[in-house]
């Protein structure tokens with residue numbers, strides 16, 4: 001690459017300006033909410049498609065509404081390096097979550113295009129239409145569809161207004177009968193790289209602009225139902241009670257205690273419901289959720305076993321019953337070591353802020369499209385520091401222009417590294433065509 005890297009501030013300002021432009025496409029007049037297939041969502045898709053075209057990419061919209069730009073390789077038989085993230089948001093969310101992972105690679109392709117440079121691999125940038133699933137409770141819908149792993153039963157899901165996903169697709173000009181056509185030929189994929197805001201305070205607290213993700217935490221969600229005995233709040237003596245809520249309260253604390261063991265392990269009870277709860281009745285039935293995650297499956301499984309055994313013994317001691325159903329399960333996904341190393345070399349090369357000249361490697365506690373893509377190819381993730389204490393899924397979410405620019409420089413450097421013959425298994429395998 002003869003031309004020097006464009007300046008960090010220049011790249012960063014452009015990326016942030018586009019994030020601000022996308023933020024104007026919101027379902028809500030008062031906050032940032034962009035959910036699957038709403039008019040705001042479709043307007044955002046049109047902007048993204050336009051920027052991809054301006055960056056020299058051929059653009060298609062797939063069968064579930066994801067926008068995919070392609071920048072061809074210098075060799076027609078080459079494999080594809082896929083990059084991307086999602087452009088839907090949670091309700092009242094932040095403007096960088098997902099969007100940054102679309103805008104940064106578009107900026108990189110624009111730069112390659114300006115140089116008239118093609119790589120030995122094709123580049124595709126995927127703007128996934130639905131990852132958060134805020135409208136239809138459909139996490140990772142778009143990346144699952146890309147791998148041909150979307151359960152058609154989701155078409156029957158309804159949003160809060162009672163609109164079926166199937167009908168929302170038709171209104172948006174998509175054909176629900178053709179969702180299977182979103183599936184790509186995964187044998188052409190060389191790797192998937194996702195840029196994402198960290199959504200946590202680690203890089204900010206330690207002074208790193210960028211970080212390399214080591215693994216994406218796996219997690220499970222459970223619904224626990226405690227059944228005791230309801231009774232009159234004034235007449236049943238305390239020793240005779242089987243209070244389902246008091247038992248559940250102890251269980252919540254037991255889960256919290258076990259999941260506070262350290263490392264990447266976290267546990268959350270986010271929902272608790274007292275059936276027919278009222279002020280003068282001893283609670284007879286309580287239902288609550290438990291969400292447990294860790295960077296590796298063994299750690300999480302051990303914590304689950306301990307935490308739920310503690311819940312069982314609390315139930316026994318209190319004379320209540322406990323029923324548990326697992327409602328969600330994803331395995332932890334390790335990022336490919338060669339991609340981690342290549343990203344680390346790229347961060348070193350651009351001299352982004354990093355204390356003690358170290359490259360920070362860290363697990364991702366949140367789920368990302370990369371988890372789904374990992375079922376088909378090797379994945380790498382680059383984290384960008386967020387400001388404001390590291391908050392995300394929150395309107396206060398913020399990213400510095402310099403850091404966004406550093407992410408684009410790092411990604412451009414990664415592309416240059418991958419383009420060097422024999423630089424990694426990615427191209428080695430592409431050349432063999434296996």
Ligand SMILES: [Zn+2]
Pocket residue numbers: 086097098131196368
């Ligand atoms: Zn995200």
